[in-house]
Structure formats: C-alpha cells, structure tokens
Amino acid sequence: ETGVTQTPRHLVMGMTNKKSLKCEQHLGHNAMYWYKQSAKKPLELMFVYNFKEQTENNSVPSRFSPECPNSSHLFLHLHTLQPEDSALYLCASSQMRGAANTIYFGEGSWLTVV
C-alpha cells in the first residue's frame, strides 16, 4: 500500500474539458511535488510545494494550475490541454527538501488528451 495516493489512475479528456488530478499523502511530509513523464523523456519536475507554499514552477504552461490546500493534499487542475500533454503525471512527497530526504511517489495518473 502506497503512502501517496493519486486519483484518478486513468483520465481521458477532450481539449476543451476541465478536469483535476488529486494527490494525498499519508506520510506526514511537508513537501509535495508534481512530475510529468512523457514517452522516452526523463521525468520533468513541474511544481514544488513546501509547507503549502509554492516554491517552484518549472516554466509550466498556465493550462496546468496546481493547488495545495494543506500539507497532505495536492491538486493539478487541467484546462484546455493539448494532445502533447498526454503523459503520466506523478505526485510525490518528502519530509523536507534537503539532499538526504527521500521522495516517495504515488502510482501516477495516466492522462490522455484527445
């Protein structure tokens, strides 16, 4: 059983739709992350939240909108996406942001934009 839970696991959406990905961590961590994994590309960091405050936005288009209401929950709101946004979106958490802190990932949300 994973300490980081993501829903939905699979999502198909049209380019005009609005949907959200949800992430919840049960590890008592203070930092949460969204990563994007496209085919044949290394994982790309999208957003970082530390104690509910966004500390990093890695030049992500505004059609992706994160929300972190508390240290345990993280959302990724999606609107007017493009087919190239189809990817695996991974949520993760860690105790803190230092080098020794392990980042734990959820099971991922497979997104297909049609």
Added chain:
Amino acid sequence: AQKITQTQPGMFVQEKEAVTLDCTYDTSDQSYGLFWYKQPSSGEMIFLIYQGSYDEQNATEGRYSLNFQKARKSANLVISASQLGDSAMYFCAMREGRGSQGNLIFGKGTKLSVKP
C-alpha cells in the same frame, strides 16, 4: 551537461542471476543524495535504495545494493538473485544539497528484462 547518465537503455538477465545497472553523476556539491527507483509498467515509481555522499559504506536493502564509487562519480545498482518481478524500468536520481534546491534529477532509465 547531463547530471545523471544511465548508459544502458536495456538489459537482460537470467532469473536467479545478479545484474548491475550503471549510473554516473555530475555535481560540484559536496552534499548530495543518490537514489534508485523502480517503475513497473503500471507506472508507480518505487523507491529502492539511497546513498548519501558522506556515507562510507555502500547502501544495501535486501537484494539491492549500491556500488558507490565517489571518486569515479558512479552509483551502480546491483540486484542479486533476479526474479521475474524485477522486470521494470530502473531510474537513477540525484538530489543536491544546493543549486537545484534539493530537487530530484533523474536519468533516462534502464529497462531490465528478467528471463525465466
């Protein structure tokens, strides 16, 4: 320049044999952490093992061990007694103490296939 290099896109190993997955890294920080993750086809990224830059002993976790050679900047993963369930993508990653603000930097991964 790539921070994490995994030179083996794909590897095959016979069941019950050991296999080494290569990873080299590049950093000017003195404090950093090295991680290995396993990603089955289902997508979940599973943490396997961690090695700190100041750790003198190689990390071990069950059948996983990390061959850490600091001077060569290499952190190879050794899986002993391979099992069919070990077939997956394996990612080496590094977290620096400064610079990238402690964010995890991933290599491109190695696809391991275990043959029965």
